[in-house]
Amino acid sequence: MTAEIFATTPEGDTVEIVTLQNGPATARVMTWGATLQDFRLDGTPHSLVLGSPVFEPYRSRMRNYGAVVGRAANRIAGGRAPLNGATVQLETNEAGRTAIHGGSDGCGYVNWSLASHSETSATFTITLADGQAGYPGNLALTATYSLDDEGALTLEITGTTDAPTFCNIAHHSYWNLDGTPTLGGHTMHIDADSYLAVDEHKIPQGGPQPVAGTRFDFRQPRAITTPQDDPKLDHNFCLRLPGTEMHPACTLRAGDLQLEIDTTEPGLQVYDGSGLNSEVPGHGGVPYGPHGGVAIEPQKWPDAPNHPDYPQITLNPGETYRQVSRFHVTRI
Incomplete structure (x- = not known):
């Protein structure tokens, strides 16, 4: 187990990184964004998540790579949402039109504190201030990564607030199991019979739609x-x-590896990485391009406050937000 200084930001923040090891797996997690910077399985020569061996890209072209994003992950239409009979206006940090991932200073883009660590686990904490990106309430978050004896990585996230607010956190790693430039060798199974159709701004339209007969049917493994x-x-x-x-949420396969994801969450956002362009080298020494990895993000459904029939993301004082997700890579 090691904890070391990974970088110092231009603002003077010290970014620490912790190496966890158990069973066949090794994970490196840094305080910036509570980010999974590297994840490896014994006998496999490449990282299974996209990332950079140096810090600077995480402030620019790799902003979401491996980060814990929120306080409201995904999108909120127009940055407007009802809360306790009033309308909250949030920062529209996606093209000036949509609130995404908790704003430009959401928890994925700032430095957390390393609260504790051991050979197999690390706990990070942060408090997002009242008014951050338009969100009310001081939101205190804790994220604990742990590796079990099988090498499975579990992430537990909890949160409390001193005023009604929104809380929907997501882990945003891009996975690539075979180390090739694209996802062409990957297949995926998703434990879902329905999905949310979206408009041109990726905002959900109406209720769940059946996946049957659509390109979203991953009930059986497919490319x-x-x-x-x-x-x-x-x-x-x-x-x-x-x-x-x-x-169960999802199974991803490529080469001789399989990733199984289990979660407490009702939704799974899946992004095929079609827009990736890191411009700077990643772990393999070359930039990541389109379809370089797939983001598989357990969370509640996007734009939930504007859809009363969705699982809601309001968090009130006296309540505790909790999400647990487990990522287990094995050989097949």
């Missing part, structure tokens, strides 16, 4: 991208909930 795919994949899947707290 993530094919030449005829239209539209591109950047959608929320409405996960089946079998009645237990943790439930």
Whole structure:
């Protein structure tokens, strides 16, 4: 187990990074964005998540790579949302039109504190101030990464607030299991019978739609991208909930590796990486391009405050937000 200084920001913040190891897996997690910077399996020569061996790209072209994003992950239409009978206006940090990932200073883009760490786990904390990106309330977040004896990485996120606010956190790693430039060798299964159709601004339209007969049908493993795919994949899947707290979400396969994701969350945002262009070298020494990795993000559904029939993301004083997701890579 090591904890070391990874970088110092121009503002003078010290970015620490912790190396976790257990079973066949090694993970490196840094305080900036509580980011999973690197994840490896013994015997595999490349990282299974996209990232950079140096810090600076995480402030620019790799802003979301591996970060814990929020306080409201995904999109809120027009940055406007009802809360306790009033309308909250949030920062529209996506093309001046949409609130996304908690604003330009959301928790994925700032430095957390390393609260504690051991050989197999690390806990990070941050408090997002009242008024941050337009969100009310001081929101205190804790994120704990831990590796079990099987090498599975579990991320538990909790949050409390001193005023009603929105809280919907997501882990935003881009996965690539075979180390090739694109996802062409990957197949994916998603444990969902329905998804949310979106408009041209990626805002959900109406309630869940059946995946049957659409390009969003991943009930059986299939390629993530094919030449005829239209539209591109950047959608929320409405996960089946079998009645237990943790439930299956997704299985990703490529080469001789398989990633299984289980979560407490009702939704899974999947982005096929079609717009990726890191411009700077990643872990493999070359830039990441389109379809270089797939983002698989357990979370609640996007734009939830504007859809009363969706699982809601309001967090009140005295309540505790909690999300647990487990990422387990094995050989097949």
